[in-house]
Amino acid sequence: MKAIIYIVCTFLSIFFFWELAVRLANPPPYILPTPYSVLAAFKENSLLIYEHSIVTIVEVLIGLTIGIILGMITALTLEIFVTARLILRPLLIFSQSIPVFAIAPLLTLWLGYGILSKVVMAILIIYFPVTSAFHDGLSQTPKRYLDLAKTMRGTNRRNLLYLKIPHSIPSLCSGIKLACVYAPIGAVIGEWVGSSQGLGYLMILANGRVKTDLMFASLFTLGILSITLFGLISYLLQISLSKYLKA
Amino acid sequence: MMSSTSPSIELIGSVRSESEVLFGDLRLAVRANQWTCLLGSSGIGKSTILRLIAGLPTHVKLDGSIKSNDHLPISNRVSYMAQNDLLIPWATVSANVSLGNKLRGEKFSPEKKLKIIEKVGLMDHKKKYPFQLSGGQRQRAALARTLMENTPIVLLDEPFGSLDSKTREEMIDLTFESLKGKTVLFVTHDPHEAARLCESIYILRRQKTTSNKSLKPPFPKPYSDKLVFDLQYSLLEKIKSN
Numbered sequence: 465m466k467a468i469i470y471i472v473c474t475f476l477s478i479f480f481f482w483e484l485a486v487r488l489a490n491p492p493p494y495i496l497p498t499p500y501s502v503l504a505a506f507k508e509n510s511l512l513i514y515e516h517s518i519v520t521i522v523e524v525l526i527g528l529t530i531g532i533i534l535g536m537i538t539a540l541t542l543e544i545f546v547t548a549r550l551i552l553r554p555l556l557i558f559s560q561s562i563p564v565f566a567i568a569p570l571l572t573l574w575l576g577y578g579i580l581s582k583v584v585m586a587i588l589i590i591y592f593p594v595t596s597a598f599h600d601g602l603s604q605t606p607k608r609y610l611d612l613a614k615t616m617r618g619t620n621r622r623n624l625l626y627l628k629i630p631h632s633i634p635s636l637c638s639g640i641k642l643a644c645v646y647a648p649i650g651a652v653i654g655e656w657v658g659s660s661q662g663l664g665y666l667m668i669l670a671n672g673r674v675k676t677d678l679m680f681a682s683l684f685t686l687g688i689l690s691i692t693l694f695g696l697i698s699y700l701l702q703i704s705l706s707k708y709l710k711a
Numbered sequence: 712m713m714s715s716t717s718p719s720i721e722l723i724g725s726v727r728s729e730s731e732v733l734f735g736d737l738r739l740a741v742r743a744n745q746w747t748c749l750l751g752s753s754g755i756g757k758s759t760i761l762r763l764i765a766g767l768p769t770h771v772k773l774d775g776s777i778k779s780n781d782h783l784p785i786s787n788r789v790s791y792m793a794q795n796d797l798l799i800p801w802a803t804v805s806a807n808v809s810l811g812n813k814l815r816g817e818k819f820s821p822e823k824k825l826k827i828i829e830k831v832g833l834m835d836h837k838k839k840y841p842f843q844l845s846g847g848q849r850q851r852a853a854l855a856r857t858l859m860e861n862t863p864i865v866l867l868d869e870p871f872g873s874l875d876s877k878t879r880e881e882m883i884d885l886t887f888e889s890l891k892g893k894t895v896l897f898v899t900h901d902p903h904e905a906a907r908l909c910e911s912i913y914i915l916r917r918q919k920t921t922s923n924k925s926l927k928p929p930f931p932k933p934y935s936d937k938l939v940f941d942l943q944y945s946l947l948e949k950i951k952s953n
Contacts, residue, residue, distance in 0.1 A: 608797055611767050615791045616860065618814025626813055630801050707840065708801045 497677040502684070505677035512666070513685050519661040521689065523579055523651040527586025531647065532640055534587065535594025542595070543602040543628065544620075556592060564589050565653060572658040582654030582662065589650035590643035597639025601632025633708035637701045644694045648686060663689075717863040717894040719743040720764065720785060724775010726756070733759065733771055737920050739913060743780070746887070746895045746930065748905040750923075751915030752950060757898040758793075760915075761866045764896065765789050790860040794872040796853040798841040804828070805837040808855045824859060830889060831855045847878035851885070858889055865890055867897045871904065880934060883908070887931045902946035906939045907932045914949055923949065 479499040486498045493501065506513065538556075541548045568585060575581035605628045613623045655664025663686050670678035702709065720741040726734045733756045741747045749757050762769045764777055766786025779785050790811075798807045808828060812819040828837050831851040841849055850870060857865060870886070871879045887908060899905055905912050908931050912923040923946065926932060932939045 608793075608795060609799065611762075611765075612791065612797045612810075613814050614767060615765050615786075615789055616811035616814050617787055618811075619816065622814045622816055626810075627799070630799075633801075710840075710842070 494674040494676045497680060501677045502680040505675070506681040506684070509678055509681065513663075513682060516661060516663050516666045516682070517685055517689060519579070520648065520651055520655070520663040520686070523582040523654070523662065524586060524647045524689075524693065526579075527583045527651060528590065528643060528647045530583070531587040531590040532594050532643060535591050535639065535643075536598055536636070538591070538595045539598035539602060540624075542599050544624070556595065560592050564650065568653050568657040571654065577658050577660065581657075582651045582659065585654035586647045586650035589646045589653075593642045593646065594636075594639040597642070598632055598636045601635030602628045604635075605631045630708055633705055637705065637709065640701065641694060641698055644697045645690060648690045648693070652686065716781075717743045717892060718779035718781045718783070718785075719894060720777065720779050720864065720896075722760070722764065722773075722775070722777045724773050726759065726763070726771050726773050728771045733917070734915065734920055735918060737775070738922075739920075740911065740922075741894055741896050742911060743894050744892055745910040745928075746897050746908050747911040747913070748909035748925075749896065749898045749913050749915055750902060750905045750946060750950065751900065753900055755915050755917070757900075757915055758868050761791070761868050761896065761898055764864075765791055765866055785864065788862045789864040789866055790857045790862040791866045791868070792853055792857050792870045793868040794870060796841070796849040798849055798852055798856075800841055803838050803840055804833055804844070804852045804855075807841070807852055808859050810856060811860045819859075827855045827858045830858070831885065845878075847874055847882060850874060850878075850882055854882075854886055854889065862893075864894045865896070867895060869899055872899075884931065902943040902950065903939065905946060906942040907934070907936070912946070914946070921949075 483498050483500060486496055497505070538552070542552060543549075564585065567588075568581075571581040571584055575584060602624075609627050609631070610623065613627055618626075651662065652664035652667075655662035656668055659665045663682050666682045667679055667686075670676070670682060720739075722737060722739040722741075725732060725736060737760075739747075739749075739760070749760060751757050756771075759769050759771055763771070763773055764785060766789075777785060798804075799810060802810070805824070805828065806813075809819055809824055825834075825837075828834055831854050833848060833851055833855065836844060836848060836852075841852070844852065850873075853870070867886075871882055874882055883904065897905075897909060906926060910925055910928060910930060912925045914921050914923050924942075926938055926942060
């Protein structure tokens, strides 16, 4: 509760000083609008922002789901097969040295201007954090538990199911939370590069027409959506997996 | 789940790591149906010997053999209890007790499990998680898990080491009573425990490991038995003279 009050106060004071600064310096509105005019732009264009938000939300949710599933499958593969670890891990790390921005135009070229290229972009950006976090958890299962399992003659499959996977749930959750923050970035990059829908598109559009207030309104909408997604997923993970997280 | 006759175990040979000899000429006879103690100071490698017998990976190599008198493999009929209770933090006491069954994918009788949980006095705590238990209760849960495994050989690696003295006394009595009829190898650095509980006592030293005289059955001896204190004193002298 205290935390919420702090956050609200922080934002209110930021807006206050922003408003104050703009009034004192009086820059042209296309350079920096006042918070009030951003709010006005938001109200005026609420239907437009809403429609484009839905597109981005759908891209993010699909990308998030597929990305998390792919990341988990990869982490399990890395854990189960030594050969996969030897071949895939260097490849994964190499893939991270390529900035996703750089391949966004390629994705648009290959997959078109529709939703697919944005979903793939979101997948690409979250795949590695999820894989890495989950695999760290799996491979860091304390040796003493595995020793105990060995004296109990547990099979590899069951050790994975009942010891390694439960042990790695906290790391996996960190990876998923990170993915919630990254996925919207991926989708918006995809929209910037080539699309006719989505918040990223709306920002580029607003920017091009020097509607800076609309640009800010879209930006804040994106921020609020990301935070909501993060909070919601964190909450769901916490309540559904609490017995693995509190230990 | 397996043959109830406990085997005796014999370990003969030398144990060396890459850089040094841990134990030259080691001869341990772990007899059936009784407690055998490995006594030695911390860090000497007592746990390593247990790991060798349990078939767990170690940093050492054994030149020699570990055999049982019935010539059957050993490592698949041991259970292991350590100072760290090794309870799975995300599982309830009840689930921890039957962890072995779950890892082997075998069916078990819930009545048997409840009986064991009752025996160790955790009926009121069976749905709790390990972090909700006291140190003594956690060690009781670990004992229940060991009893559920019901293997003829039990390896104890200072399982009472972290308990306060009252809890430790209760735990020792309970453990001794409930492991009757099993071949127990007990690692400890406490000569008093060794004297009270063990029919065979080995003092582990770098160069020479010696078999020490022990008290006559029955065991366990009362805590304040004079003979226990005498033997404890002489064991302590021998460990110190090392």
